[in-house]
Amino acid sequence: MGAGLSGLYTAMLLEDEGFDVQVVEALPRVGGRMFTLDHDGGYTEGGGQQIGASYARILDVAASLGVPLYAEAGRGPSTAHFLNDQWEAGAFTVPQFPTAFQSTPPSSVLFRLLASEPGFESAEGWLDAAPELDISAQQFLTQRGFSPDAQALVERTLNANSLETYSMLNLHRTWQLYQQSGGMGVSQYVEGGSQRLPEAMAASLARPVRTNSPVASVDVNSTYCELKVGRETLRSTHAVCALPLPALRRIEGLRSLANSALTEAISDIPYTQILQIHMQSQAAFWDADNLGPSMWTDTELERIFADTGRDGSLTGFHRGWINGLGVEPWVALGQQAAPRRYLKQLAELRPSTQGALTPLAYVDWTETNPYAGGAYYHWKPGQAGRLARRMSDPIGKLHFAGEHLGILHTGMEAAMESGERAALAIIEG
Ligand SMILES: Cc1cc2nc3c(=O)[nH]c(=O)nc-3n(C[C@H](O)[C@H](O)[C@H](O)COP(=O)(O)OP(=O)(O)OC[C@H]3O[C@@H](n4cnc5c(N)ncnc54)[C@H](O)[C@@H]3O)c2cc1C
Structure with a gap:
């Protein structure tokens, strides 16, 4: 269930191995968090768009389905900063910041601090993070001399909900991935809009994706899985739940089947609003x-x-x-x-x-979107070590995929990585 990248990739891999697959999707469109809005004279992106140079599965699927990509051009347009009641077109000063950071844009402060500190040496290093790397961004900034006023400025456009509930582990992980892919090339974008990629993936499947079909409940026993969609019951030998965690909160029956890690993840892992x-x-x-x-x-x-x-x-x-x-x-x-x-x-x-x-x-x-609940997940301090390894455990024949289950990657490629893991577990299982 779920026609985002993770669900569609799982379906493609299972079909390649001869399985008869039906993808069930709540919305009238496929793509999930790959969402392109078409307008007169062009389009805008509502969801994911930047394809990192290390996104091997995304690049491979786009190439094999003939979905054209194009490379990022330059650094993008210049940014005007409005700070402390005035506009600054070029160089600016942030008096709230410690002296060495007063000309650093608030959105770059955390990365600038990380660049000179030890972090993870490998993509999976975050699974066993030292406690000092798994502290909140609030604690991290306080330790480095940022006052509450300075922190409020950093928080204003943080890619998370608050400094207090955002573990620095997330940022160390992003930084490690960024460094690892350095030299692999520039980021790319899907020609005509990101959603064209999941649309091509859906079109490659033998059975059309069943859209407008929100799954309301699941049940699992030793021989089959049952999904309720409206008044209908769908029964299959295996099922893959490729939904973001906030969407799982709404699936009746799931929490009573889930292990303690998945139960905690469903209730507690924050999604950036x-x-x-x-x-x-x-x-x-x-x-x-x-x-x-x-x-x-x-x-x-x-x-x-x-x-x-x-x-x-x-x-x-x-x-x-x-x-x-x-x-x-x-x-x-x-x-x-x-x-x-x-x-x-x-x-x-x-x-x-x-x-x-x-x-x-x-x-x-945001939380008001019942099929997403947020843009992407992030770890609170202390959560990753406790939950990451166990929250993807299958429940009998019910498997899980989704961006939040990527180990080696984040974002789109994490969705693909998790879909591959779910498909392999079924194929080998
Ligand atoms: C604003 C934004 C910017 C982003 N930018 C980037 C970027 O630049 N680079 C990058 O790598 N990543 C980016 N991402 C993240 C990336 O888009 C996601 O990680 C990826 O698309 C997630 O795929 P998924 O399959 O895990 O989940 P989703 O795409 O969320 O797919 C889940 C699907 O399940 C469906 N669903 C939910 N509930 C039910 C139900 N009850 N029954 C049936 N179907 C259901 C949903 O409608 C959805 O189609 C961004 C995301 C957002 C929102």
């Missing part, structure tokens, strides 16, 4: 005020990315991107009012955007 407001520009507001087209702000607007196309030029699409605890007021406004309020506040902050941007979409990767 993200809300996006997609917009289109009618005028080059960045030329009008000579500030960059992308923005980092210390306000509740958080960040705005100006999208670029394959040649690196601006596409005219922009994505407001709010992370973590900051999503709450926007979620409370809801999908009709939030984009309007977002543009209004932006025009007050940056007058050149007044009338220059039109809202296109509201993309919800």
Whole structure:
């Protein structure tokens, strides 16, 4: 169940070995967190898009299905920073930071600190992390002289929910993967949008994916698995649950079958909350005020990315991107009012955007999205050592896959890695 990368890859591998496979998907589309929104004159990405140079399975599947990729062009557009009540187009000072960091963008502080510290030597090193690498980002920054005000700035656009519940293990892991793939080439993107890859994977399967079919409950015994979809009961010799952990909370019967690690994971592993407001520009507001087209702000607007196309030029699409605890007021406004309020506040902050941007979409990767519950998982301090090795254990003939079960990778490639592991367990089992 689940037609994201992990579920589709499991299905492809099982079919290759002669299994008769049916993928069941809650939404009317395939792709899950690979989500491309088509608009007049182009598209925007709501979910995953950057394919790392070390993503061997993604690269292999894209090549074998004829899905074209293109390489990242350059460093992207310049970013205007709004900090302490003023815009800074170029160099800026963050007086809240310790002296050596006052010209470091708040979004780069944690990586800059990590770069000079010992971390993991291998991709799976995080499984046995030393306790001093598995502390919260809050504790880490406090130890290095960052005041609560300085930490609030780092937290504003952290790719997680809060400094307090974010283990530095996550960042050490990302840093290790980044270093490991250095020299392997640049990142790539799917031509025409990320969702084209899972769509091609789905199209390669013998049986069409059954969309609009949320699985409501599971049951497992020694000979078969039973899934309830609406009034129907689907019975199979094996099943693979390729859903994010928050979506598993809604599957009736699962927690009573799960081992203690999976039960704790389902209830407790945090998923980064993200809300996006997609917009289109009618005028080059960045030329009008000579500030960059992308923005980092210390306000509740958080960040705005100006999208670029394959040649690196601006596409005219922009994505407001709010992370973590900051999503709450926007979620409370809801999908009709939030984009309007977002543009209004932006025009007050940056007058050149007044009338220059039109809202296109509201993309919800928060708890209110029942089939995702968040954008991606991260470990709280102390969780990984206790849960990572055991939460993927099958329950009889019910196996698990998904981004949260990758050991050697994160993101899309973790989804593929976990799908491969589930398929192999069934094939060998
Ligand atoms: C905003 C954002 C940016 C990202 N950026 C990157 C990036 O640049 N690079 C990168 O590598 N990764 C990135 N990722 C992460 C990457 O997209 C995911 O790791 C990957 O797509 C997850 O695949 P999955 O199969 O594990 O889960 P999903 O894609 O979530 O698939 C699960 C599927 O299960 C379905 N489902 C849920 N509940 C049920 C149910 N009850 N019954 C049936 N079906 C159900 C869902 O609808 C979904 O289709 C990003 C993610 C987001 C959200």
